[in-house]
Amino acid sequence: MNLLEHNGPGFKYQVTVRQRGSIAQGTTYNVDNWMNNTLEHMATDPYFPYAVRVQAKNSIGDSTTEAQEKTLYSYEDVPGAIVKNVEVSDISASTVKLTWTWDKIWLEESGAIAQIHGEFRAFKVQFWRVDEKMSTFQEREVSWVEVLPKEVPAGSQSIKSSYIMRNLPQNAAISLQICVTNNFYVGRPSDPITFTTYEGVPGPVNMLEARIRSSNSFTLVWLPPLNEDRNGIIRGYDIAYQTVDGLALGSLHDRSEQINDPNSVSAVLSGLLPNMKYRIHVYARTQFGRGEGSFIEASTTEKAAIGTPKFEIYNVHENSFNVTWVPDAYFGKHIVHYVEYRKEGHSDWQRSTDEIINNYKAINGLERGTYYEVRVTAYDGLYRASSEVQNVGTVGFAAARAIGSNYGWFIGILVAGVLLIGAAVWIYLMHRWRKQDPRVQEKPKTPRDAKAKKSEHEKMYRDSDEDFDR
Numbered sequence: 001m002n003l004l005e006h007n008g009p010g011f012k013y014q015v016t017v018r019q020r021g022s023i024a025q026g027t028t029y030n031v032d033n034w035m036n037n038t039l040e041h042m043a044t045d046p047y048f049p050y051a052v053r054v055q056a057k058n059s060i061g062d063s064t065t066e067a068q069e070k071t072l073y074s075y076e077d078v079p080g081a082i083v084k085n086v087e088v089s090d091i092s093a094s095t096v097k098l099t100w101t102w103d104k105i106w107l108e109e110s111g112a113i114a115q116i117h118g119e120f121r122a123f124k125v126q127f128w129r130v131d132e133k134m135s136t137f138q139e140r141e142v143s144w145v146e147v148l149p150k151e152v153p154a155g156s157q158s159i160k161s162s163y164i165m166r167n168l169p170q171n172a173a174i175s176l177q178i179c180v181t182n183n184f185y186v187g188r189p190s191d192p193i194t195f196t197t198y199e200g201v202p203g204p205v206n207m208l209e210a211r212i213r214s215s216n217s218f219t220l221v222w223l224p225p226l227n228e229d230r231n232g233i234i235r236g237y238d239i240a241y242q243t244v245d246g247l248a249l250g251s252l253h254d255r256s257e258q259i260n261d262p263n264s265v266s267a268v269l270s271g272l273l274p275n276m277k278y279r280i281h282v283y284a285r286t287q288f289g290r291g292e293g294s295f296i297e298a299s300t301t302e303k304a305a306i307g308t309p310k311f312e313i314y315n316v317h318e319n320s321f322n323v324t325w326v327p328d329a330y331f332g333k334h335i336v337h338y339v340e341y342r343k344e345g346h347s348d349w350q351r352s353t354d355e356i357i358n359n360y361k362a363i364n365g366l367e368r369g370t371y372y373e374v375r376v377t378a379y380d381g382l383y384r385a386s387s388e389v390q391n392v393g394t395v396g397f398a399a400a401r402a403i404g405s406n407y408g409w410f411i412g413i414l415v416a417g418v419l420l421i422g423a424a425v426w427i428y429l430m431h432r433w434r435k436q437d438p439r440v441q442e443k444p445k446t447p448r449d450a451k452a453k454k455s456e457h458e459k460m461y462r463d464s465d466e467d468f469d470r
Helices: 109-116 407-436 438-442 447-469
Strands: 012-019 027-031 049-057 069-073 084-089 096-103 122-129 138-143 158-165 173-181 193-196 206-213 218-223 236-245 266-269 277-286 294-299 311-314 321-325 336-343 360-363 371-379 384-386 390-393
Touching: 084 173, 084 193, 096 122, 096 173, 122 158, 206 277, 206 294, 218 277, 236 266, 311 390, 321 371, 336 360
Parallel strands: none
Antiparallel strands: 012 027, 012 049, 049 069, 084 096, 096 158, 122 138, 122 173, 173 193, 206 218, 218 266, 236 277, 277 294, 311 321, 321 360, 336 371, 371 384, 371 390
């Protein structure tokens, strides 16, 4: 009370404290210092009710206003109450329905004194990842008013409450327990229960940045979501982008080819416009889709001139060869390269797939023993530049193919066959003629045979002369 209300000297407070319900007179305290408005009374039991009356008086007498007696409680202590029958149901990726029972007497003064050891305030739901309690422990306070059913069965000594727990870790084994709280203390927990939430969409990637910028592309790097944010098995990453013009954002476009390798933490986003500001989004992805995205804003550089590629051909085999171009002139510019090739004498070029990361391309599916014209083309999204043409021949001999595409070869083989057959027929006929000609048959085959033939003719000549002389 202020000085104007003392109305005389010797002002003091007279405080009477007694246990409520006790027939004892209690303890009276006189507080002479009018500025003091606190008093401590030694209590032996937690949250026990006391009847307290404060009377103001001075040297003339007591105050004219009758002092009102109020009920105050002693100190609060750790609750001894424990909830029972904790169960979970309706489990999803991030939510679960909790049910438990507790004593109806906790809502009464006798229960607050005997079991709560204070004013019944709330329930505390505590949960953590299995085997990671120290690092993942969390708790949420749920007021008993919030979970009190609208109708409590008459005569029932217990109350069954339910509560939907939201924003739980996804795809995680979780232990959970419930405690009773008063204004200052948390009671003993219930027996822990364990359940597993389903797989969901992942959290954001970390440390996203654009390492290299060019006139038409960015090299992006990032770190996977934290273990507690993965919410399942990471299947890959999605990249999207949109233009930024002041406070206006353009339409969101997905990268044409998303990342299906969960271990990949970098990518090149190409096909952009020079000197343009972009917002780039990266999302981790599980089987349930992409999760929360991370984004950065970065600008492409001014347009730079594109040079003519220079390349070499290596590892030439029957059906393939390797084309390798010099990357130094294009480092950091993110030029798209592809290889064009055609057989000599053909007009149509065949084209390989685009190459962004590597500076080489393997060309397969070729014909053996065939010469090809090869060139490399660079493309920056706006302009193309093709290299000089190089010739290369695959290993082996060319295989015969359709008559229409090898007409000269077919005619040559046909003429050679006719000539061969004609020569064979001529030789055969000459051999028959020689055997049938008598002149050829009487001709001696060797000098020895000719000498014998001559002796025989001389003998016949002598015999004919002798017959004539007779």
